[in-house]
Amino acid sequence: MLTDLNLSLFLAYKSITKGNKGTLVLTIFIMSLIFVNLVFTASIFLGLGNTVNNQVINTLYGNIAVEPKKDEKYISDVHSLEQKINSVPGVTGISSQYVIGAAFSYKDKSGAWAIRSINPDDEKTVTIIHNFMIDGEYLSKLDTDEIILGKEIPGGYGGDLEHLSLGGVKIGESVDVLFNNGVKRSYRVKGVFDVNFQQSNNLAYISQNEMESVLGFNDKASLILIKTGETGNEEIYIKKFLELGIKEEIKPWTVYAAMVKNITKSFDMIALLIAVIGLFVASVTIFIIIYVNTISKRRQIGILRAIGIKENIIIQSYIFQAMFYAISGTIIGLFIMFFILEPWFIEHPLKFPVGYVSLLIVPEKVSINTISLIAAALAAGLIPSWMAVRETILEAIWGD
Amino acid sequence: MVDDLTSNIGNKNEILLGIRNLTRIYTMGKVRVPALNNVTFNIKRGEFAAIMGKSGSGKSTLLHQLGLLDIPTSGEINIGGIDILKLSESQKAKFRLERFGYVFQEYALLPELTALENVFLPAMARGRKKEDYLKTGTKALEQVGLGARLHHRPREMSGGEQQRVAIARALINDPDILFADEPTANLDSSSTRQILELFQKLNRELGLTVLMVTHEPEDRKYVSRVIWLKDGELVEKEGIPGAGNLQIAKD
Ligand SMILES: Nc1ncnc2c1ncn2[C@@H]1O[C@H](COP(=O)(O)OP(=O)(O)O)[C@@H](O)[C@H]1O
Ligand SMILES: [Mg+2]
Numbered sequence: 001m002l003t004d005l006n007l008s009l010f011l012a013y014k015s016i017t018k019g020n021k022g023t024l025v026l027t028i029f030i031m032s033l034i035f036v037n038l039v040f041t042a043s044i045f046l047g048l049g050n051t052v053n054n055q056v057i058n059t060l061y062g063n064i065a066v067e068p069k070k071d072e073k074y075i076s077d078v079h080s081l082e083q084k085i086n087s088v089p090g091v092t093g094i095s096s097q098y099v100i101g102a103a104f105s106y107k108d109k110s111g112a113w114a115i116r117s118i119n120p121d122d123e124k125t126v127t128i129i130h131n132f133m134i135d136g137e138y139l140s141k142l143d144t145d146e147i148i149l150g151k152e153i154p155g156g157y158g159g160d161l162e163h164l165s166l167g168g169v170k171i172g173e174s175v176d177v178l179f180n181n182g183v184k185r186s187y188r189v190k191g192v193f194d195v196n197f198q199q200s201n202n203l204a205y206i207s208q209n210e211m212e213s214v215l216g217f218n219d220k221a222s223l224i225l226i227k228t229g230e231t232g233n234e235e236i237y238i239k240k241f242l243e244l245g246i247k248e249e250i251k252p253w254t255v256y257a258a259m260v261k262n263i264t265k266s267f268d269m270i271a272l273l274i275a276v277i278g279l280f281v282a283s284v285t286i287f288i289i290i291y292v293n294t295i296s297k298r299r300q301i302g303i304l305r306a307i308g309i310k311e312n313i314i315i316q317s318y319i320f321q322a323m324f325y326a327i328s329g330t331i332i333g334l335f336i337m338f339f340i341l342e343p344w345f346i347e348h349p350l351k352f353p354v355g356y357v358s359l360l361i362v363p364e365k366v367s368i369n370t371i372s373l374i375a376a377a378l379a380a381g382l383i384p385s386w387m388a389v390r391e392t393i394l395e396a397i398w399g400d
Numbered sequence: 401m402v403d404d405l406t407s408n409i410g411n412k413n414e415i416l417l418g419i420r421n422l423t424r425i426y427t428m429g430k431v432r433v434p435a436l437n438n439v440t441f442n443i444k445r446g447e448f449a450a451i452m453g454k455s456g457s458g459k460s461t462l463l464h465q466l467g468l469l470d471i472p473t474s475g476e477i478n479i480g481g482i483d484i485l486k487l488s489e490s491q492k493a494k495f496r497l498e499r500f501g502y503v504f505q506e507y508a509l510l511p512e513l514t515a516l517e518n519v520f521l522p523a524m525a526r527g528r529k530k531e532d533y534l535k536t537g538t539k540a541l542e543q544v545g546l547g548a549r550l551h552h553r554p555r556e557m558s559g560g561e562q563q564r565v566a567i568a569r570a571l572i573n574d575p576d577i578l579f580a581d582e583p584t585a586n587l588d589s590s591s592t593r594q595i596l597e598l599f600q601k602l603n604r605e606l607g608l609t610v611l612m613v614t615h616e617p618e619d620r621k622y623v624s625r626v627i628w629l630k631d632g633e634l635v636e637k638e639g640i641p642g643a644g645n646l647q648i649a650k651d
Contacts, residue, residue: 003527010524018512018553303508306469307569308497309525310490393469397504 007309008316015317016324027289031329031373034282036336038275038369039361043337045271046360047345048352052197055355056257059200062093062126062225064234064241065256067249074098074220075248084244085226088237093125093227098211100222103178104153104204106166113153115177115204116223117211126227129193129200136171136191144210147175147187150201151194160198160353183214196355279372286380290322294388301388302396311389315382322381326374337361416576416609417443417466422475424461424632435461436472437632443577448603448610450619453629459613460581462629466611467500467579468492479576497525501570503580507562509554509569515541516550519569526573533572540568544598560591567598571608578602580612584619596622 016024057063066085068075075081078096085094098117103110120139124130130138134157139148151157155165169175169189178184187206194201212218228237234252241250294301301314342359349356391399424436435458443449443466451459464470466477468484476483484495496502509518520537528536541550544564554562563583570578580599584592600622602608612623620626628635 003525007521007524014510014512014517299506299508300510303504304510305493306467306496306504307502307522308493308495308500309521310493313525394464397508 004310004313004316008313009320011313011317012320012324015321027325028328028332030285030289031282031325032332032336033329034278034285035330035333035369035373036341038278038282038373039333039337039366040341040359041274041278042271042365042369043359043361044350044357045267046362046365047357048267048354050360051352051355051357053253053257055195055197055200057227057231057253058128059195059197060127061223061251061253061256062095063228063231063253064226064237065251065253066224066226066241066246067251068222069248074222075224076220078219078221078224081224081246081248084246085224085241087244088240090229090233090237091226092229093122093225095119095122095126095225096208096221097123097223097225098208098215098221100211100215101180102204104166105176105178106169106173109155109165109167111153111164111166113202113204115147115179115206115211117206117208119208123205126225129195129205132193132195133191134194136189138191138193139205139207141207142209143190143207144213145185145187146190146206147177148191148193148205149189150203151192152198152201153204154189154192157192157194159201161202179214181215185214196351196353198353275369279376282373283376283380286322286325286377287384289325290318290381291384291387293321294318294384298388298396298399302393305389305393306397314389315385318385318388319378319381322377323374326377330370330373334366337366414445415442416445416447416479418476418478419443419466420476420478422462422465422477423473424458424465424470425473435632436465439475439632439634441627441634443609443611445576445609446603446607447625448599448623449612449625449627450623451611451613451627451629452615452617452620453635455615457629458632459615459629461632463579463581463611463613467502468496497522498573499576501573501575501578503563503566503570503578503583505582505585507554507559507566509562509565511554514551514553515546515557515565515568518554518565519572522569523572536572537568540571541565543571543602544568545594558591560587560594563587563591563595564598567595567602571602575608577609577611580610582613582615584614584616592616 066075066081075096082094082096085091095118100115100117101112102115103112118139120130120141133148134151136148139146149169152159152161153165154169155162156168156170159165166175171189171191174186174188176184176186226237228234231253234254238250238252304314305311337359338361342361345358349358351357388396419442420440422436422439423434426433426435437458439462451462453459461470465472465475468487472485475485477485479499484492487495509515510521513521516534516537519540520533523533523536538547538550541547544567546561546564546568549557549561549565552561554565557565567578567583578599584595587595596619599610599612603610603624612619
């Protein structure tokens, strides 16, 4: 057994080191491209999902959001609730909002959008919208007759849904707003933001003071956004909030992400499909390389068998060769991923409708791809060499 | 080891291969080609026998059957009381590795290996220790006059040298018999002489049994016996090499 292994390793080693260098380099190059293709597609789709997640957290809901109790329209005693939440270590920001639907009109154009009201100083501790003003300025606490709009609303800022916009509102111009409760107001557009995420760019913001005057009450909220120091431990925080006796509905960002993530679900399918196809291509490529190899060495294989070398040794030597190609390709592929592509994408993220996407290389995915590629190489090395030792010795040596 | 072959001289009249009613019929579609027809004879230990006959007379076919490279249609090949044709494929492979040596018409070396590596491969396959097969391989190459070519690759050697490497490879596992199918067909006359003299030397000095297919009538002078084939049937003529007056003898 050890003798067999020794000999097949020896034959594989000689074949690789003393065989055609061009073929060797090309084969490993192809293997590394296949590996990069597998990991790259997985990573770009993971990156896409990651971007959506970050957008949900950073521009819509924070890490955790509190909603009114079932059957209630608003959260009450917001002030004391905020204090409870703030008492939990690791909470880095809280922003209470009213959210209300409204009909906007400007000249002959109109449309319906949601308006959120904020205390800008609180909001800045949770969301990043203030960093993405593309025109005018962000809201300040004392603004009462001013509004800021996501880029889909005013028109003229290159929104995805330009045809539904107000058709070109400029900074400083007024829009008429009819709130769902029947109150009608006029607001001067103070700024326009673009966070590269359509859901967020469809929102308008006014100040908390203004909203309370529209609604006629205070110390209530539709939504309390909570930002935590790290992402991923939401359940632990939620448990702590529950322990503090908070009776309102508490939801992690993942619940909201699932709602906007129907797109990324189909991405997962596409990613899986591409991975399967990529792996299939990898198997076929290794198969062809080993097949051509065994065909060109047909006589040699016959001679080896004639002089009494066991067929298993010959098959093993081709499997070792295939594994060598796959492992070398993987190593070079990893190098390309981590030292070339990943840094490049960090510098130059791709602009998608959901925001800027860069590669998210997940170790588990990389391991799965590595194992799959090596397994594919195993099969692709086994089959042609097994086929090669099937024919008779005489055919192998003298056949045509 | 090559040295051990001298021990074979002792049992010179022992029958090494007992071939009984050996027949090989090739079928190509509906056509049946009886390449070997009911051949019966013995090969004694220490013989240097040539298989001769016209092209297509079945020489290679006979050698392939004896060397366990093909499966005869019927017949027996006895070695030490057992019919080796009844062995399983893997037992046959073991037999070929441990007890037979082969030299083919083409040099049949692995191009990626050096002369020494080509030679020690069968010893490695037997599980012999590294220092052992390195030493034996070197000795075998010295024996065929290639002590200075140990680390040359096949393409760096002449045809005659490559064929001598193949002979050294055939010798390394100390075989009972060496099979050679027209080993000099591709060589010039001086290389041919070298190879045949080498076989003669291995046969005379070490007692190696050699069975060689050749179509060159003048090769007779090197061998101790000629096995004539005609249309797949045996026409055995025994005689002293070069004497000219060959007798017909049935086994
Ligand atoms: N694989 C094969 N299939 C069919 N016929 C074959 C095959 N090998 C040899 N033959 C036929 O068998 C006969 C003997 O061939 P062979 O043993 O090669 O002759 P030699 O070596 O004496 O020239 C020839 O008629 C040849 O055409
Ligand atoms: Mg022939």
